[in-house]
Amino acid sequence: MAERGNTKGLDRLLTLADGVFAIAITILVLDLRVPPGLIGRELPAHIADLIPEFISYGISFAVIAIYWQAQREVFEDIESSDTALTWMTFLFLMAIAFLPFPTLLLGEYRDRQISVIFYAADAAVASLLLVSISWYARSGHRLVPEDIDEEQARLRTAQGLAVPVVFLVSVVISFWSPEIALYSWLLLVVSDPLVRWAWRRARRSSS
Amino acid sequence: MAERGNTKGLDRLLTLADGVFAIAITILVLDLRVPPGLIGRELPAHIADLIPEFISYGISFAVIAIYWQAQREVFEDIESSDTALTWMTFLFLMAIAFLPFPTLLLGEYRDRQISVIFYAADAAVASLLLVSISWYARSGHRLVPEDIDEEQARLRTAQGLAVPVVFLVSVVISFWSPEIALYSWLLLVVSDPLVRWAWRRARRSSS
Amino acid sequence: MAERGNTKGLDRLLTLADGVFAIAITILVLDLRVPPGLIGRELPAHIADLIPEFISYGISFAVIAIYWQAQREVFEDIESSDTALTWMTFLFLMAIAFLPFPTLLLGEYRDRQISVIFYAADAAVASLLLVSISWYARSGHRLVPEDIDEEQARLRTAQGLAVPVVFLVSVVISFWSPEIALYSWLLLVVSDPLVRWAWRRARRSSS
Amino acid sequence: MAERGNTKGLDRLLTLADGVFAIAITILVLDLRVPPGLIGRELPAHIADLIPEFISYGISFAVIAIYWQAQREVFEDIESSDTALTWMTFLFLMAIAFLPFPTLLLGEYRDRQISVIFYAADAAVASLLLVSISWYARSGHRLVPEDIDEEQARLRTAQGLAVPVVFLVSVVISFWSPEIALYSWLLLVVSDPLVRWAWRRARRSSS
Numbered sequence: 001m002a003e004r005g006n007t008k009g010l011d012r013l014l015t016l017a018d019g020v021f022a023i024a025i026t027i028l029v030l031d032l033r034v035p036p037g038l039i040g041r042e043l044p045a046h047i048a049d050l051i052p053e054f055i056s057y058g059i060s061f062a063v064i065a066i067y068w069q070a071q072r073e074v075f076e077d078i079e080s081s082d083t084a085l086t087w088m089t090f091l092f093l094m095a096i097a098f099l100p101f102p103t104l105l106l107g108e109y110r111d112r113q114i115s116v117i118f119y120a121a122d123a124a125v126a127s128l129l130l131v132s133i134s135w136y137a138r139s140g141h142r143l144v145p146e147d148i149d150e151e152q153a154r155l156r157t158a159q160g161l162a163v164p165v166v167f168l169v170s171v172v173i174s175f176w177s178p179e180i181a182l183y184s185w186l187l188l189v190v191s192d193p194l195v196r197w198a199w200r201r202a203r204r205s206s207s
Numbered sequence: 208m209a210e211r212g213n214t215k216g217l218d219r220l221l222t223l224a225d226g227v228f229a230i231a232i233t234i235l236v237l238d239l240r241v242p243p244g245l246i247g248r249e250l251p252a253h254i255a256d257l258i259p260e261f262i263s264y265g266i267s268f269a270v271i272a273i274y275w276q277a278q279r280e281v282f283e284d285i286e287s288s289d290t291a292l293t294w295m296t297f298l299f300l301m302a303i304a305f306l307p308f309p310t311l312l313l314g315e316y317r318d319r320q321i322s323v324i325f326y327a328a329d330a331a332v333a334s335l336l337l338v339s340i341s342w343y344a345r346s347g348h349r350l351v352p353e354d355i356d357e358e359q360a361r362l363r364t365a366q367g368l369a370v371p372v373v374f375l376v377s378v379v380i381s382f383w384s385p386e387i388a389l390y391s392w393l394l395l396v397v398s399d400p401l402v403r404w405a406w407r408r409a410r411r412s413s414s
Numbered sequence: 415m416a417e418r419g420n421t422k423g424l425d426r427l428l429t430l431a432d433g434v435f436a437i438a439i440t441i442l443v444l445d446l447r448v449p450p451g452l453i454g455r456e457l458p459a460h461i462a463d464l465i466p467e468f469i470s471y472g473i474s475f476a477v478i479a480i481y482w483q484a485q486r487e488v489f490e491d492i493e494s495s496d497t498a499l500t501w502m503t504f505l506f507l508m509a510i511a512f513l514p515f516p517t518l519l520l521g522e523y524r525d526r527q528i529s530v531i532f533y534a535a536d537a538a539v540a541s542l543l544l545v546s547i548s549w550y551a552r553s554g555h556r557l558v559p560e561d562i563d564e565e566q567a568r569l570r571t572a573q574g575l576a577v578p579v580v581f582l583v584s585v586v587i588s589f590w591s592p593e594i595a596l597y598s599w600l601l602l603v604v605s606d607p608l609v610r611w612a613w614r615r616a617r618r619s620s621s
Numbered sequence: 622m623a624e625r626g627n628t629k630g631l632d633r634l635l636t637l638a639d640g641v642f643a644i645a646i647t648i649l650v651l652d653l654r655v656p657p658g659l660i661g662r663e664l665p666a667h668i669a670d671l672i673p674e675f676i677s678y679g680i681s682f683a684v685i686a687i688y689w690q691a692q693r694e695v696f697e698d699i700e701s702s703d704t705a706l707t708w709m710t711f712l713f714l715m716a717i718a719f720l721p722f723p724t725l726l727l728g729e730y731r732d733r734q735i736s737v738i739f740y741a742a743d744a745a746v747a748s749l750l751l752v753s754i755s756w757y758a759r760s761g762h763r764l765v766p767e768d769i770d771e772e773q774a775r776l777r778t779a780q781g782l783a784v785p786v787v788f789l790v791s792v793v794i795s796f797w798s799p800e801i802a803l804y805s806w807l808l809l810v811v812s813d814p815l816v817r818w819a820w821r822r823a824r825r826s827s828s
Contacts, residue, residue, distance in 0.1 A: 229641045
């Protein structure tokens with residue numbers, strides 16, 4: 001019982017989570033390097049060679065930003081933490097903290113299918129963990145207030161499940177072209193409003 | 208509507224922002240290295256060779272400090288966050304988190320124009336994003352209280368726009384001398400009081 | 415007296431602690447590297463070679479997660495900080511911040527006993543410091559409220575002492591097989607409920 | 622006036638400071654490396670060679686812990702921030718964030734005087750900035766409440782000035798032996814109670 005309804009404990013968990021996100025997006029830059037001693041046109045040429053790394057840097061920054069916003073929304077209604085929620089949150093943070101590795105892979109080997117699959121698998125696991133956290137906290141109003149909007153919660157679960165679907169589709173596309181698979185992740189930016197639109201349409205037609 | 212007026216969400220966004228700034232200024236030191244095994248006068252000679260790196264370290268620390276203070280002022284009146292503000296803040300943080308890369312470039316190639324342009328472009332983008340955040344939150348009192356001082360807000364916008372102007376001027380100077388361009392950034396330290404002085408003078412003469 | 419009963423000081427100490435934990439779990443990924451320029455089957459082969467590093471990454475993430483939760487429980491009842499508590503907390507944080515080093519050792523040399531002993535020693539020191547913090551704050555209600563549950567506090571001390579016992583046992587096992595010693599740490603995940611069960615059983619039989 | 626008495630701004634400044642301290646003490650470990658591929662007795666031999674690095678790691682951790690506690694005490698009574706205090710705090714944080722560089726130097730070249738002087742100079746600058754912050758905030762009750770204990774403030778200034786004195790003495794000792802100079806820093810741990818004892822004695826004899 002001492003572990004249930006831990007409000008201050010949740011605050012610290014979210015501080016930790018914000019720290020992990022802040023570090024994950026900031027250390028991405030450590031993989032962008034220029035060796036010393038380049039002369040003449042070698043320097044601009046080397047920087048031009050870094051363009052794939054710049055792109056994977058930008059993609060990873062955007063992906064982590066999307067996950068940060070998704071977890072912020074999931075934790076918005078959650079009032080306290082217990083042992084299970086804390087462990088699920090740590091697993092989610094592990095998936096996020098691991099992202100710089102597939103990002104490195106993508107920067108160096110973006111035309112290889114294995115890079116895309118690694119990245120997509122990591123990101124899909126992160127999404128599924130986030131959906132699990134949301135489901136666990138909300139089922140039976142375990143860690144959310146009684147008066148929470150159920151409809152809103154279901155919409156969010158649908159939005160959360162759209163993310164691993166995008167990554168799964170990208171894995172399928174990667175058999176055809178790893179680069180197009182990579183750009184298909186930009187669908188994530190529009191998936192939230194898209195799911196919301198589909199949701200409202202479905203509700204209207206059912207009522 | 209659920210995404211509007213998110214106060215707790217803004218607190219977490221600012222915690223994340225402070226984390227990104229803290230990491231960005233602290234990892235700058237990771238590029239200052241001394242190889243092991245130097246003997247006799249080699250060690251002081253190697254440290255003396257690092258002086259350009261020390262200077263670009265100091266400049267970047269000061270630039271990031273200026274941006275941190277600028278965003279603190281911008282967010283001072285903002286009461287809540289929505290999706291657009293969150294994304295603009297992430298883009299701003301990306302420009303900040305990216306700064307260690309042009310800093311590295313400056314430390315190794317400070318006499319090359321490309322280094323100055325890279326740095327100035329990144330910093331100018333950061334400024335423009337900050338001005339956009341301020342404009343977005345304040346226009347129509349979208350995310351600020353009704354009783355906010357409009358005059359003060361306009362002064363801040365003017366101060367914010369002075370920053371990309373300084374960086375633009377430095378790019379022009381860099382065609383003549385990259386090193387002088389670099390030192391022209393120190394104008395940023397005095398640009399705030401300068402704009403304030405010009406602003407008050409302009410207001411007095413118009414009234 | 416000015417140093418006693420420092421509540422705001424404790425808040426800042428915990429913010430620092432959360433920062434150290436967040437960085438320690440996030441920089442673990444920096445040791446997972448893939449060199450550029452691999453062609454054909456070299457890339458999947460290199461990633462397969464990283465599997466021991468992935469395992470030691472996962473173990474360290476789990477160990478740090480366990481310690482974070484343990485310290486969160488220890489500090490739950492503590493209301494303020496004094497000089498001694500602050501120093502003990504810094505020593506504890508040093509043991510945590512040091513963990514990436516034995517993690518690196520484990521990833522590269524997991525079949526060597528010295529890696530296991532290094533890791534186990536560091537982790538055991540961290541546990542003992544945490545137990546000391548708990549004992550120091552609770553003895554004579556020094557830094558906890560008067561109405562704290564003594565029974566609960568004793569249970570926690572027992573749980574805390576179980577951790578160095580697990581690591582000591584793993585060192586003994588490491589003489590026989592370093593790899594099995596490594597997996598014995600997974601006992602930590604079940605040690606908390608196990609000690610709680612034994613505790614309740616012992617109490618029931620004594621009453 | 623808008624920049625005076627900024628309470629929320631001070632909270633964010635301290636969050637940033639705690640972040641910088643957390644990162645500075647956690648990234649120290651990144652300089653402790655063991656190359657892959659060592660066989661037989663090479664591994665324990667290499668770890669034994671790291672002992673100077675372990676010592677400079679421990680010293681730097683302790684020094685940063687001392688500074689964190691010193692700044693926590695200085696900021697305890699400060700209620701708000703203005704532009705000057707913010708800049709002084711950033712300069713102080715720069716001196717702290719720079720410490721991993723002289724730490725690296727000490728680990729690799731602890732028998733060289735230049736390492737000791739670099740470290741001592743950085744640490745002395747940090748102390749002097751902290752004393753300046755305290756003096757600035759307290760003079761004329763600029764940023765502290767009216768009812769603050771003046772006597773206590775003067776004692777703290779004396780304690781703060783003891784730190785650069787220790788580092789200055791260590792520089793003198795370094796002409797004779799860099800290693801003994803290094804250990805003389807441990808005086809910092811006792812300097813606080815020592816100054817307090819001398820202070821009380823002086824007050825008693827003057828009254």
